[in-house]
Amino acid sequence: MTTKIIYFMVNGKLEQAELGADCSAADVKDLFRVAAEAGPHHILKMYNTNGSVVNISPRLEANSVDSYYRLEVVASDLQNSLILFLSAGVAMPLELDSMEYRLRHLENKVTEDVGKTPDIICELKTQVESFKRKLESVEHLSWMGLFRYDCDQQLSKSSQKPKLPQMSVQEEHQRVRMKFFNMSSLQVTEEVREHLKTPIFDNWQWEEAEMLVLLQVMYTDLDFLTAFNMEVEVLQNFLFEVYCHYNNIPFHNFQHCFCVTQMMYGLIWLTDLRSKLGRIDLLIMLTSALCHDLDHPGYNNVYQINAQTDLALRYNDISPLENHHCAVAFGILAKPECNILKNLTTEQYKLIRGGMIKCILATDMARHNEILNKFKVLQPVFDFTNKDHKEVLMKIMVKVSDISNEARPMAVAEPWLDCLLQEFFNQSDTEKLKGLPVTPFMDRDKVSKPSSQTNFIRFVLLPLFSELTKLFPCLEQHILEPVRGALEYYSNLERATKEEGATAKP
Numbered sequence: 001m002t003t004k005i006i007y008f009m010v011n012g013k014l015e016q017a018e019l020g021a022d023c024s025a026a027d028v029k030d031l032f033r034v035a036a037e038a039g040p041h042h043i044l045k046m047y048n049t050n051g052s053v054v055n056i057s058p059r060l061e062a063n064s065v066d067s068y069y070r071l072e073v074v075a076s077d078l079q080n081s082l083i084l085f086l087s088a089g090v091a092m093p094l095e096l097d098s099m100e101y102r103l104r105h106l107e108n109k110v111t112e113d114v115g116k117t118p119d120i121i122c123e124l125k126t127q128v129e130s131f132k133r134k135l136e137s138v139e140h141l142s143w144m145g146l147f148r149y150d151c152d153q154q155l156s157k158s159s160q161k162p163k164l165p166q167m168s169v170q171e172e173h174q175r176v177r178m179k180f181f182n183m184s185s186l187q188v189t190e191e192v193r194e195h196l197k198t199p200i201f202d203n204w205q206w207e208e209a210e211m212l213v214l215l216q217v218m219y220t221d222l223d224f225l226t227a228f229n230m231e232v233e234v235l236q237n238f239l240f241e242v243y244c245h246y247n248n249i250p251f252h253n254f255q256h257c258f259c260v261t262q263m264m265y266g267l268i269w270l271t272d273l274r275s276k277l278g279r280i281d282l283l284i285m286l287t288s289a290l291c292h293d294l295d296h297p298g299y300n301n302v303y304q305i306n307a308q309t310d311l312a313l314r315y316n317d318i319s320p321l322e323n324h325h326c327a328v329a330f331g332i333l334a335k336p337e338c339n340i341l342k343n344l345t346t347e348q349y350k351l352i353r354g355g356m357i358k359c360i361l362a363t364d365m366a367r368h369n370e371i372l373n374k375f376k377v378l379q380p381v382f383d384f385t386n387k388d389h390k391e392v393l394m395k396i397m398v399k400v401s402d403i404s405n406e407a408r409p410m411a412v413a414e415p416w417l418d419c420l421l422q423e424f425f426n427q428s429d430t431e432k433l434k435g436l437p438v439t440p441f442m443d444r445d446k447v448s449k450p451s452s453q454t455n456f457i458r459f460v461l462l463p464l465f466s467e468l469t470k471l472f473p474c475l476e477q478h479i480l481e482p483v484r485g486a487l488e489y490y491s492n493l494e495r496a497t498k499e500e501g502a503t504a505k506p
Ligand SMILES: Nc1nc2c(ncn2[C@@H]2O[C@@H]3COP(=O)(O)O[C@H]3[C@H]2O)c(=O)[nH]1
Pocket: 252, 300, 363, 364, 365, 402, 403, 404, 405, 406, 417, 420, 452, 453, 456
């Protein structure tokens, strides 16, 4: 059995731990809990030398004395040690997990004897669920831990994140709302704020309410609240409504909206756009990123048009989805309690509305070459004070952010590809069922992960990202290099798959 040595600093001491190849996630967590002298109800966080959070799991990468991790106890996990108030009014300390376990055991036993689950057990189960939900609302007290999912869960997609059972969409929204409104953006540490400005930010570490707080931080740290006289409550209502208007689908969901907005935010800082564009331009770009896929149904424009859906009818086959995303955005802004633009002048409002419409409509990939070519022509004479030039740049920035998953570390990007293919395959399956033309790059019989990525990176990502990098050379290391790395990775995978296929043939 192979083992690996992990070096880490804890309580001011450099320690080492040996991880066996067969150890479980629970073993690893226990090992580090002991090292940190922390009880079972404490949340631990491990950082690498860049200050990024790494998952405490058997997949921790081996390191050396010079590149040790940092282990910290960040909070106490209230969810697991609670006072359970029984209906009789007696307070009893209880472990929720062990109570659930005992309940399950009891239920099995009784079901074996009686043949059905008795009402009293059903009632107890409901009570446990209800306590779990209530506890969610106090979890924010430990959210400074910022570490929510363990690695095995986290690798799974957003749609598979642990959700409380049997919750309707409305109940889930209410849960997120309560949690979001109970958190304070002031709790977000300086370290996280800085991390938020980089493309290596890992979205899979965060749950919805936390992402909402991080979005609030983006608006605050770009000074939008002061510059546009936005009220915090209104901003929170707006962000929450945006969250509610993303559907629970594999790819075009709220997590995607968060990633695109976070990438836009990162690009603004990396390229120092604050010194080159106006605050209004930045507000247009960030809010367009946030709203650019609102109420996406999981089926693309080609499908909308071929299936003659309501959206295609309403928008006469012209970018039906993008028109819809934009209309939903302004529908949200039309509610006074969500209108973050309400304190702006009519002139400013018109500018923002016009800018957002242009940026969101520019995300229709059918217009990709048209927009990229316009930018290419301007490139040699680009002028940040020219209104038309700025307009094209803003569209390019939203487009780059929209398709930037491959600019992220592989561990973050790869699960996104699974989500995308899941949505693609869903569409092509429906197209087959309905007898509609099957979109070739979505056909599960024709597409694989490597083939999908090599073509997309070669023909879409690299030409687009290279053009933006010409204007901002500092982006080379942040977006171009990782995308080149991804191309190499998927090209190798594609070659290996082909070779395997060739040798397998008789
Ligand atoms: N193959 C591939 N397509 C992508 C990737 N990221 C984004 N896209 C496509 O780019 C499109 C951008 O607009 P949409 O959101 O409509 O749909 C998106 C996907 O079809 C990716 O990593 N790989």
